[in-house]
Amino acid sequence: MKVETKSRITVFILAALVWFALTDIKDFQEVIAGLVLAAVVTLLAGKFFITTTKQRGVPHRIIAAVRYFFNFLWEMIKANVHVAFIVLHPMLPIKPGIVKIKTKLTKDSAITILTNSITLTPGTLTVDINPDSKEIYIHCIEVHATTVDENTQQIGQRFEHILAEVFE
Amino acid sequence: MKSHDGMTLIVKTVTRLSVWLIILYGLYIILHGHLTPGGGFGGGVVIALAFLNVLLAFGHKFTGEWLKIPLLEKLESGSTLLFMLVGLLGIFYAGSFLANYIIKGSLYHLFSAGTIPLLNIIIGVKVAMSLFLVVWVMAAFKIEEEEEQ
Amino acid sequence: MTIYLMCFILFLVGFYGVITKRDLVKIILSLAIMGYSTNLFLIIFAYRTGAHYPILEKGTSVTAMVDPLPQALVLTSIVIELGITALLVALAVRLYGKYKTFDITKIRRLLG
C-alpha cells in the first residue's frame, strides 16, 4: 500500500471517530454528515498525516508507547526533585549553559517527541534544532559534561531507545 | 534559512499532525450553526486559521501547491453568487426573495431549518476563502519586496 | 448608566487617537477601538437582567431571553470591521512601500 493512501485512510477513520465523539451517535443524520465531512477532511488534508513507513507492527508500537509514557513520567519526577533541590539549596548551585547533542532518530515525529520531552522535563529546554545534521541545542540548568557524546549520553539517551521502537 | 521557507521541524510536524483536526472542528461549527453557538462566520475563521497555520509553518511555496489558489479565488467570488441564487430560488418556490422554502424538519435535529444550514455553509466558505486570500496575498507581496532588495 | 458612560469613554479614546495620532498604524488601531466600543454598546443596550441566551435547548423551556436582534446586527458588524481592517492594512503596507514611512504628515508633504 502506498503511504499516501494509508495516511488518507487513517485520517478518515480518525475524523469519523472525532465526529462521533462530538455529536450524538444515535442520530442517523449526524452519522451521515460525519461520514461526508470525514471524506471532505480526508480529501483536503489527508496526505500529511503519515509520510514515512514504519518497520514494526502496530501492537508492538502501542506497547512501546505505553512504556515510553511511564518512562517519561519517571524521568519527569526525577528531574522535578532535582530542580526542587537546586532551588531550595541555600547556595543555589546552578551552572547554566547551552549544550549540543546528537540524535540517532530519523523520523520527524520521533525527533519532535524527543525535543518536546526534553523541554517538558524541568531543567532542560530545547532551543534550536538542525534537521540536516540531527543536532539539537539544549539549554541546561546544570551542565556536567563538555563533549557532545557525554551530553548525548546524559540527556538524549534516556528517551531515545524507546522512541526508536515506537517510531522507527 | 530564509524567512518565507517556514519554521523549524517541530512546528512543521505538529502542524502536519493537527491540521485535519482544526478543519474538522471548523466544519462542525459551520454545520451546527442553527443548533449551537457558532455558524458560518465563526467556522469560516477557524478554517482560515487552519490554512494560515500551514502557511506559517510550511511556507509560501508548499501551501500554493497544496491549496490551488486560483480555485480558492473562484470559490470566493462564486459563493456570493451562490448566496444570491439560493435567494432567487426563494422567489419561485415561496414567493419572496430569500424565503425559507425547504422543508423545516423537526427542531434540534441536524437536517432542519430549511435554507439556514445551506446559507451557513455558503457564508463559511466565503469567509474562510476571503480571509485566507488576504494573508496569502500579503505574504506574496512581502516576498516580492524582499526579492527586490 | 455607569456602563453606558464607560463604553462612551472607550469610544472617545478611539476618537482621540483618530484625531491626534499621525501614525497610520495607530490610526488603524483607534478605528478598531471605536468599532469595539460601538458593538459592545449595542449588546449592553440589549441585555435583560436575569435572562437566558437566545438559543433553545432540548428539554428546557425558558421564558425570558436576551434581545437577539442587536446580536444579529453586531455579528455582521464584526465581520465587516475585520474586512475594513484588512483593507486599511493593505493600504498602509502599500503606502509604506512607496514613501518608506507611516507618518501621514510626511506622506502629505511628499505628495506635494
Next chain:
Amino acid sequence: MPVETWLTFVLGIMIIGSVVALELKDILSAIIAIGIVGLGVSVAFLFLQAPDLAIVQFLFEIFAIIILIKAFIKKDYHVETPSRINLYLSGITVIILVVIFIFSIPIFKSLPVFGEPLMTTSQYYLDNGAAETGAANLVSSIILDYRAYDTLGEVTVLFTAILGALTVLRIKSRTKMEKR
C-alpha cells in the same frame, strides 16, 4: 456578584488597554495591547449572554492580530517625538473631548436603564422564531431568515473590502513597471 460589577471591571481594563495601545512607542506592544481590548469585548459578550458573538469576536480578534503583526512587524518602525505644537493640540483635543463627555451625560440618562430593554420587535422573533424557521439558535434564524437581506448586503461589503485589499496589494507600482 451582579453583571454590572463584572462589566465595569472588564471595561476598566479595556479602557486602560486602549490608552496603552495608543501611547506605546513599540509597535508589537501596541498590537498586543489592542488584543487586550478585543478579548475584553469577547469576555463582556459572554457576561451579556451572547455566546455566538463571543466566539466570533474571539476568532476575528486573533485573525486581526495575526494580520497586523504579519503586515507591520518587520518594518523599521520608529516614532518621532511629537513637537510642542502637537502636544498643545493633543491637550486641546482632550479638553474638548472631556467637554463633549460632560454634555453627553444627560443623553445617556434618557436611555432605558441597563437590564430593561424595550424589545418591541424582537419579542415577536423570540415567540415565533423556532416555530417559523425551525432553527434552535434564534440569532442564526434572524441573520439567515428574517433578515437574510442584511446578510446578503454584509457579504457584498466583505467581498468588496477583500477585493479592494487584494487589488491594492497586487497592483504593480509605476516605477517597478518601468524598471522591467
